Amino acid sequence: MEVKEVKKYAADISSIKEAHKRINSYIHKTPVLSSESLNAISGRSLFFKCECFQKGGAFKFRGACNAVLSLDDDQAAKGVVTHSSGNHAAALSLAARLRGIPAYIAVPKNAPKCKVENVMRYGGQVIWSEVTMQSRESVASKVLQETGAVLLHPYNDGRIISGQGTISLELLEQVPQLDCIIVPISGGGLISGVALAAKSINPAIRILAAEPVGANDAAQSKAAGRIITLPETSTVADGLRAFLGDLTWPVVRDFVDDVITVEDKQIIEAMRLCYEILKVAIEPSGAIGLAAVLSNSFRNNPTWQDCKNVGIILSGGNVDLGVLWDSFRK
Amino acid sequence: MEVKEVKKYAADISSIKEAHKRINSYIHKTPVLSSESLNAISGRSLFFKCECFQKGGAFKFRGACNAVLSLDDDQAAKGVVTHSSGNHAAALSLAARLRGIPAYIAVPKNAPKCKVENVMRYGGQVIWSEVTMQSRESVASKVLQETGAVLLHPYNDGRIISGQGTISLELLEQVPQLDCIIVPISGGGLISGVALAAKSINPAIRILAAEPVGANDAAQSKAAGRIITLPETSTVADGLRAFLGDLTWPVVRDFVDDVITVEDKQIIEAMRLCYEILKVAIEPSGAIGLAAVLSNSFRNNPTWQDCKNVGIILSGGNVDLGVLWDSFRK
Numbered sequence: 001m002e003v004k005e006v007k008k009y010a011a012d013i014s015s016i017k018e019a020h021k022r023i024n025s026y027i028h029k030t031p032v033l034s035s036e037s038l039n040a041i042s043g044r045s046l047f048f049k050c051e052c053f054q055k056g057g058a059f060k061f062r063g064a065c066n067a068v069l070s071l072d073d074d075q076a077a078k079g080v081v082t083h084s085s086g087n088h089a090a091a092l093s094l095a096a097r098l099r100g101i102p103a104y105i106a107v108p109k110n111a112p113k114c115k116v117e118n119v120m121r122y123g124g125q126v127i128w129s130e131v132t133m134q135s136r137e138s139v140a141s142k143v144l145q146e147t148g149a150v151l152l153h154p155y156n157d158g159r160i161i162s163g164q165g166t167i168s169l170e171l172l173e174q175v176p177q178l179d180c181i182i183v184p185i186s187g188g189g190l191i192s193g194v195a196l197a198a199k200s201i202n203p204a205i206r207i208l209a210a211e212p213v214g215a216n217d218a219a220q221s222k223a224a225g226r227i228i229t230l231p232e233t234s235t236v237a238d239g240l241r242a243f244l245g246d247l248t249w250p251v252v253r254d255f256v257d258d259v260i261t262v263e264d265k266q267i268i269e270a271m272r273l274c275y276e277i278l279k280v281a282i283e284p285s286g287a288i289g290l291a292a293v294l295s296n297s298f299r300n301n302p303t304w305q306d307c308k309n310v311g312i313i314l315s316g317g318n319v320d321l322g323v324l325w326d327s328f329r330k
Numbered sequence: 331m332e333v334k335e336v337k338k339y340a341a342d343i344s345s346i347k348e349a350h351k352r353i354n355s356y357i358h359k360t361p362v363l364s365s366e367s368l369n370a371i372s373g374r375s376l377f378f379k380c381e382c383f384q385k386g387g388a389f390k391f392r393g394a395c396n397a398v399l400s401l402d403d404d405q406a407a408k409g410v411v412t413h414s415s416g417n418h419a420a421a422l423s424l425a426a427r428l429r430g431i432p433a434y435i436a437v438p439k440n441a442p443k444c445k446v447e448n449v450m451r452y453g454g455q456v457i458w459s460e461v462t463m464q465s466r467e468s469v470a471s472k473v474l475q476e477t478g479a480v481l482l483h484p485y486n487d488g489r490i491i492s493g494q495g496t497i498s499l500e501l502l503e504q505v506p507q508l509d510c511i512i513v514p515i516s517g518g519g520l521i522s523g524v525a526l527a528a529k530s531i532n533p534a535i536r537i538l539a540a541e542p543v544g545a546n547d548a549a550q551s552k553a554a555g556r557i558i559t560l561p562e563t564s565t566v567a568d569g570l571r572a573f574l575g576d577l578t579w580p581v582v583r584d585f586v587d588d589v590i591t592v593e594d595k596q597i598i599e600a601m602r603l604c605y606e607i608l609k610v611a612i613e614p615s616g617a618i619g620l621a622a623v624l625s626n627s628f629r630n631n632p633t634w635q636d637c638k639n640v641g642i643i644l645s646g647g648n649v650d651l652g653v654l655w656d657s658f659r660k
Contacts, residue, residue, distance in 0.1 A: 052609040
């Protein structure tokens with residue numbers, strides 16, 4: 001009997017490099033912006049990886065594209081299904097359209113308007129659910145049964161994680177001197193891919209998660225040494241309300257150096273700085289990395305004093321302008 | 331008696347290449363963004379040169395930096411003066427700070443708040459004027475007399491034109507296949523530099539000016555074959571209210587293929603598309619190129635049918651968020 005080698009993590013540098021080959025001609029190689037004004041405010045050199053300029057307005061297209069292109073023809077024929085607050089849904093719709101297959105999307109009723117419009121713009125079929133994760137998952141599995149389509153989870157999937165990891169391949173080529181990368185954390189797909197690739201390229205680089213206080217399951221999980229989920233979440237960052245999965249948790253446990261939690265008001269201030277200084281539209285989830293680097297808990301922690309060159313992933317830009325303006329006025 | 335060769339234009343490809351060497355380590359090489367959604371809407375391949383991400387939030391830093399660094403030490407010592415609706419003022423303040431000299435700025439009372447804040451952020455000394463060009467010029471010349479500083483005109487200056495022309499050196503390296511470039515026109519400094527450099531690199535490339543109907547002096551000047559100024563202007567594009575100067579007019583006359591005029595509502599719609607699809611904050615003046623490429627006068631003109639690859643200069647991103655939101659709601 002052959003003994004199969006058990007892979008310890010859902011992705012690795014080879015699967016991430018394969019993903020990059022697979023998706024490279026479909027994605028945008030997003031630019032890195034910098035600002036002397038923000039460097040002065042933070043006391044570091046900040047390098048903003050602008051995934052808000054990715055297709056669909058968020059990093060999610062990398063993973064969705066990799067997953068959809070990884071399916072064999074028989075699997076793909078009946079289409080794909082997911083549940084999502086919006087960015088994965090739009091990304092999956094776009095990836096499915098590229099491949100010429102249907103995408104069925106269970107969308108919670110409270111998803112931001114611009115994200116749902118993106119799904120529709122890319123030809124995804126919206127099926128509304130209640131806002132709870134339970135409802136989202138049950139609506140998705142009903143569609144699954146009816147259509148025979150393939151479920152592509154927003155983050156707890158090795159193909160998704162590998163796709164998101166391609167960000168690090170680009171970023172460390174664009175800015176090789178990074179000491180650390182700050183990454184928004186929600187279900188953990190983005191940070192898992194980013195951490196696995198970055199630490200494989202440069203084992204000395206440090207990976208920091210940024211998380212809202214009102215959805216701090218990753219900070220709690222790291223402290224407890226096991227996955228903690230929360231009875232409810234409360235944060236302006238609609239993209240950061242998911243919990244770690246069984247495939248992302250081991251990567252977060254082993255490769256994420258620390259979690260910085262920030263208040264919603266810090267997120268909103270970071271959105272303002274992104275708009276006013278960087279001239280970039282950033283959704284709350286996308287701005288949390290800047291909020292983290294400006295937070296006192298990061299500034300005053302001696303562990304991070306020598307992180308001079310800081311990569312910050314601006315993960316997405318899908319924010320309704322009226323919502324942005326309202327949040328600034330509060 | 332020696333006969334001096336009279337230069338026909340205030341700048342040329344050599345002065346632009348010299349400018350690029352002079353300013354290259356101080357400016358951002360701005361990225362070029364593209365969007366399949368906007369390609370589909372316009373029926374062309376659009377390449378957005380994002381000068382909104384230039385230092386100070388607009389292309390103006392290129393020219394100001396070149397002019398300030400071109401001064402000899404004696405000239406520079408007493409500082410620089412200008413009058414500006416804001417972007418040149420902020421750019422000059424920043425360039426002066428780099429050189430360690432004072433910048434005196436005559437700012438009209440109606441200048442956008444964020445632009446005046448930029449001047450102050452970069453250490454420029456604001457001297458308020460009335461909104462008319464006459465008042466702006468007279469305030470500037472009073473400061474000139476009092477300080478002995480050097481006047482640096484916002485556009486009617488070969489050093490400024492050469493600095494702005496460096497955009498074409500970058501853009502045609504980033505996207506060599508461009509058939510035409512659409513450029514906002516106001517005083518003509520930007521388009522003069524862009525046209526001189528681009529047509530020197532690729533004589534077949536076409537240069538189109540984009541101008542608001544309510545400040546259409548360039549369109550009128552091209553039609554009349556001489557500089558036309560207007561008794562007043564009326565447009566949301568606060569950066570496009572100036573008139574051609576005696577150094578920019580000959581370049582516009584000889585190197586600009588046509589002028590497209592657009593309504594303010596088209597400019598506002600273009601700002602919305604920039605925000606919602608490109609995820610970029612663009613001021614009205616900056617969005618006019620996109621408005622032009624989407625206008626019926628451009629779409630339906632057979633002359634431009636074969637312009638498949640279109641460069642669009644997003645010239646600046648300094649727009650107060652509240653003003654942006656108000657303009658969308660109207």
